Amino acid sequence: MNYSELLKLYPAPHCECRLEGLYLDDAMEHPDSGDKPFVYTNFVSSLDGRIAVENPRLGRRSAPPAITNARDWRLFQELAARADAMIVSAAFLRGLAAGRTQEKLPLGSDPAFKDLHAWRRERGLPPQPAVVILSRSLDVPLAERCADLERPVYFAIGDGVAQDDSAAVEATGARILIAGAGQRVEGRPLIDALGQEGLQRVYSIAGPRVLHMLLKDAVLDRLYLTHFQRLLGGKHFDTLLEGETLDPPASFVPHALYYDPNTEGPAGQFFASYDIR
Ligand SMILES: NC(=O)c1ccc[n+]([C@@H]2O[C@H](COP(=O)([O-])OP(=O)(O)OC[C@H]3O[C@@H](n4cnc5c(N)ncnc54)[C@H](OP(=O)(O)O)[C@@H]3O)[C@@H](O)[C@H]2O)c1
Structure with missing residues (x-):
């Protein structure tokens, strides 16, 4: 097996x-119709389900x-290359040091991703997917920091959020989407609003609460999940999903499964993807 190769385990043939x-x-x-956005998300998780742990250097998880x-990062970038829009949490963007936002958001400028930029160009796609920031406030300093992202920026908020700062946010070039009743954004109005903007492939790179929002309103189509074959333990961590019990639970069927033995250490990883049913 060459370094860049994986073993496809599902569907057959191997x-x-x-x-x-790969991605x-x-x-x-979209399984239902051509004009609904296809919504997908991606996580890398340890075998004991950790997607985030305390990071003493950053002072946050x-x-x-x-x-x-x-190798997982490469696939993360490929998923971004496919997207018209990426959902991010305000918390994630606030956690990035000033001036590092562009660098941390895909598509990256690393020469290793040159082919992904070309892939978008060849298909007539804009150079970068739009960014959709989910927040419970209109954060003017954050909007100002996002003004130099060289891509469309949307702030999505619930209708209960104070809108006194709308003009200041819009002055940065960001658009405001009201998508939900109350303080929080809701999945269905958000995805409908993005569809109306002509954004057909929507990639959530946010964390467990945003995943809950998408599942609660049954708007997620696919979960890409890298299972890294290590157990981490620890007392403070995030798992895939955070929020009220889903009733009914979200059920998935496998879409594909690949085994990747080629990580730097002794542990391998599965690249799994699941479609929601
Ligand atoms: N391993 C992985 O693959 C992976 C993937 C994604 C994230 N993570 C990690 O997981 C941790 C949490 O990530 P995250 O902050 O992106 O997680 P999140 O739990 O999805 O989002 C939290 C923040 O997003 C905003 N938010 C979430 N749902 C909202 C809603 N319905 N309406 C309005 N605002 C909403 C809130 O911002 P306000 O503060 O404005 O209220 C909230 O503080 C981080 O450590 C991150 O690095 C890991």
């Missing part, structure tokens, strides 16, 4: 395949360094 291009070529049609890796 075969070796390349890492590069660029993945089918992403972040994705565990013991499981994040360049």
Whole structure:
């Protein structure tokens, strides 16, 4: 097996395949109709379900360094290359040091991702997907920081959020989407509003509460989940999902499964994806 190769385990037939291009070529049609956005998300998790742990250097939780890796990062970037819009949490953007927002948001400027920029250009897509920031406040300093992201920026808020700062946020070039009743954004109005903006592929790179919002309103189509084969333990961590019990629970069927033995250490990883049913 070459370094860049993976073993496809599902669906049959099993075969070796390349890492590069794996998610660029993945089918992403909406099961119901052509004009509803296709909504997907992506996480990397340890076998004991940790997606974020305390990071003493940053003073907050972040994705565990013991499981994040360049090969998963490549697929994360490929999923961003497919997107018309990316959902991010205000908390995530606030946690980035000033001046590092552009660098941390895909598509990255690393020469390793040159082919992904070309992929978008060849398809007539804008250079970068739009950013949709979910927040419980209109955060003017954050909007100002996002003004140099060189991509459309939306602030999504619930209708109960104070809108005194609307003009200041819009003056940065950001658009405001009212998507939900009360303080919080809701999944269905958000995805409907993005569809009306002509954004057909929507990629959530946010965390467990945003995933809950998407599942609660049954607007998620696919979960890409990297299972990194390590157990981390620890007392303070985030898992995939945070929020009230889902009733009914969200049920998934496998879409694809790949085994990647080629990480830097002794542990491997599965690249799994699941469609919601
Ligand atoms: N391992 C992985 O693959 C992975 C993936 C994603 C995230 N993470 C990690 O998980 C942790 C949490 O990430 P996150 O902050 O993006 O998580 P999140 O729990 O999805 O989002 C939290 C923040 O987003 C805003 N928000 C969430 N739902 C909202 C709603 N319905 N309406 C309005 N605002 C809403 C809130 O911002 P306000 O503060 O404005 O209220 C809230 O503080 C971080 O450590 C991150 O690094 C790991």
